[in-house]
Amino acid sequence: MQKLNWGILSTAKIAVEKVIPGLLKSDDLAVRAIASRNLEKAGKVAEELNIPVAYDSYEALLSDPEIDVIYNPLPNHLHVEWTAKAIEAGKHVLCEKPLLLTVQDAEHLIKLRNKYNVKVGEAFMVKSHPQWQRAKAIIDSGLLGGIRLYQGTFSYFNADPQNIRNIANYGGGAMWDIGCYPVMTSRYLFGESPTRVIASLQIDEQFGTDVLSTVQMEFSSGIKAQFAVSTQAAAYQRVHVLGTEKELEIMIPFNAPTDQPTVLRVNSADILRKNEVEELLPPSDQYQLQAEDFCRAILENTSEPVTLEDARDHCRIIEAIFESNKKGTWINIQVP
Ligand SMILES: NC(=O)c1ccc[n+]([C@@H]2O[C@H](COP(=O)([O-])OP(=O)(O)OC[C@H]3O[C@@H](n4cnc5c(N)ncnc54)[C@H](OP(=O)(O)O)[C@@H]3O)[C@@H](O)[C@H]2O)c1
CATH class of the missing domain: 3.40.50.720 (NAD(P)-binding Rossmann-like Domain)
Structure with missing residues (x-):
C-alpha cells in the first residue's frame, strides 16, 4: 500500500x-x-x-x-x-x-x-474504535429488541481560564467539546438524526461557556436520547442503550485506554444484573485506527469515516441545542 x-x-x-x-x-x-x-x-x-x-x-x-x-x-x-x-x-x-x-x-x-x-x-476517533462498531452490530442484530433509549454522560473538571475549552470566542464550552460525542455516536448507532431537541445549559459567569448541560433528543423512529456533559464535574463517562428486551452498556465509551481491553456489557431484563454478559475487546488505539481508516478512504477513493456532510448534521443539532436553551422550548431540526 x-x-x-x-x-x-x-x-x-x-x-x-x-x-x-x-x-x-x-x-x-x-x-x-x-x-x-x-x-x-x-x-x-x-x-x-x-x-x-x-x-x-x-x-x-x-x-x-x-x-x-x-x-x-x-x-x-x-x-x-x-x-x-x-x-x-x-x-x-x-x-x-x-x-x-x-x-x-x-x-x-x-x-x-x-x-x-x-x-x-x-x-471522531470513536467511530474507528471496535467497541462502537461492536455496539452498532449488537443493536443491528436485534439482540436488545426494539431500541428505546440512549443515555450518555461525559464529564471532567477543568476550570483553567487559559484552556481553550473555557474561552467562549474559541468555541469553548462543554457542548462543543464533549456534547458532540453523544450527538455523533447516537446518530451513528441508530443510523438516523434527531428531529427535535430540548436542552438546559448552565453558563459559567466568568467564562461565558456552558459547563453543565443536559439534552434530550427525539428520533423519528421513536428512539429517545438523553445526555449530560460537564467541564466542571468529576471525570466520568458511560453510555447505555436500552432496548425492549436488553440493555447495552459501554463502560469507557470515549477515551478507551490503549493498553487494556474495552468492556461492553449486555444485561437481560434483570434489575440485579444476574444475567449480565460481559464482552472484552482486545486493546486498540482509536487514533491509529482513525488515521488508517482515513488513509484507506483516500487511497481507495471511498467516503471519509466522518464526512463534511456528517459534520454539518452534528453542527445543526448542536446549534438547535443552543437555540433550545435560549428559548426554553423544543426545537425542530430540519434534516436535509
Ligand atoms: N479527539 C479527541 O480525543 C480530542 C481530545 C482533545 C481535544 N480535541 C480537539 O483538538 C483540538 C485541540 O485541543 P487541545 O486540547 O489539544 O488544544 P491545545 O493544547 O490548546 O492546542 C491548540 C494548539 O493550537 C495552536 N494555536 C493556534 N492559535 C492559537 C490560539 N489563538 N490560541 C491557542 N492555541 C493556538 C497552538 O499550537 P502552536 O503554539 O504550536 O502553534 C496550540 O498548541 C480542539 O479542537 C479539541 O476539540 C480532540
Missing part, C-alpha cells in the same frame, strides 16, 4: 499526547512534518517524536509538496479557516471535532472539497 505523508498543524496537546503516537504505530503512513507558530516548540516535539521536519509557520507546512494529509488540531474557532487553507493547498484534511461552529460554513468547505477533489473528515 502507498504510504501517505502526514503533516501536523500545531503542537496541540491532543496531537502530541494521543494522535501522533497513534500515527507512529501505523505502517500505513508516515509523519513527515509538524508546524508551530514557534519553531522551538515544533523542533522540540519533532525531536521527541522523531518527526523529520519542523516548521515555524502553518503556511510553511501547507507549502510542503511532500505532505499528502494535514491533521488539524487547532482551537475550534480556527478549524474552518485552516481546513480551507489546507484544501486550497491541495491537501487531504483530517480536522478535529467540532469541525464546524456554524452550519453556514459547511457549504463553503463542501464546495472547496469538491473543487480540489480531496478528502476532508471530522476526527
Whole structure:
C-alpha cells in the first residue's frame, strides 16, 4: 500500500499526547512534518517524536509538496479557516471535532472539497474504535429488541481560564467539546438524526461557556436520547442503550485506554444484573485506527469515516441545542 505523508498543524496537546503516537504505530503512513507558530516548540516535539521536519509557520507546512494529509488540531474557532487553507493547498484534511461552529460554513468547505477533489473528515476517533462498531452490530442484530433509549454522560473538571475549552470566542464550552460525542455516536448507532431537541445549559459567569448541560433528543423512529456533559464535574463517562428486551452498556465509551481491553456489557431484563454478559475487546488505539481508516478512504477513493456532510448534521443539532436553551422550548431540526 502507498504510504501517505502526514503533516501536523500545531503542537496541540491532543496531537502530541494521543494522535501522533497513534500515527507512529501505523505502517500505513508516515509523519513527515509538524508546524508551530514557534519553531522551538515544533523542533522540540519533532525531536521527541522523531518527526523529520519542523516548521515555524502553518503556511510553511501547507507549502510542503511532500505532505499528502494535514491533521488539524487547532482551537475550534480556527478549524474552518485552516481546513480551507489546507484544501486550497491541495491537501487531504483530517480536522478535529467540532469541525464546524456554524452550519453556514459547511457549504463553503463542501464546495472547496469538491473543487480540489480531496478528502476532508471530522476526527471522531470513536467511530474507528471496535467497541462502537461492536455496539452498532449488537443493536443491528436485534439482540436488545426494539431500541428505546440512549443515555450518555461525559464529564471532567477543568476550570483553567487559559484552556481553550473555557474561552467562549474559541468555541469553548462543554457542548462543543464533549456534547458532540453523544450527538455523533447516537446518530451513528441508530443510523438516523434527531428531529427535535430540548436542552438546559448552565453558563459559567466568568467564562461565558456552558459547563453543565443536559439534552434530550427525539428520533423519528421513536428512539429517545438523553445526555449530560460537564467541564466542571468529576471525570466520568458511560453510555447505555436500552432496548425492549436488553440493555447495552459501554463502560469507557470515549477515551478507551490503549493498553487494556474495552468492556461492553449486555444485561437481560434483570434489575440485579444476574444475567449480565460481559464482552472484552482486545486493546486498540482509536487514533491509529482513525488515521488508517482515513488513509484507506483516500487511497481507495471511498467516503471519509466522518464526512463534511456528517459534520454539518452534528453542527445543526448542536446549534438547535443552543437555540433550545435560549428559548426554553423544543426545537425542530430540519434534516436535509
Ligand atoms: N479527539 C479527541 O480525543 C480530542 C481530545 C482533545 C481535544 N480535541 C480537539 O483538538 C483540538 C485541540 O485541543 P487541545 O486540547 O489539544 O488544544 P491545545 O493544547 O490548546 O492546542 C491548540 C494548539 O493550537 C495552536 N494555536 C493556534 N492559535 C492559537 C490560539 N489563538 N490560541 C491557542 N492555541 C493556538 C497552538 O499550537 P502552536 O503554539 O504550536 O502553534 C496550540 O498548541 C480542539 O479542537 C479539541 O476539540 C480532540
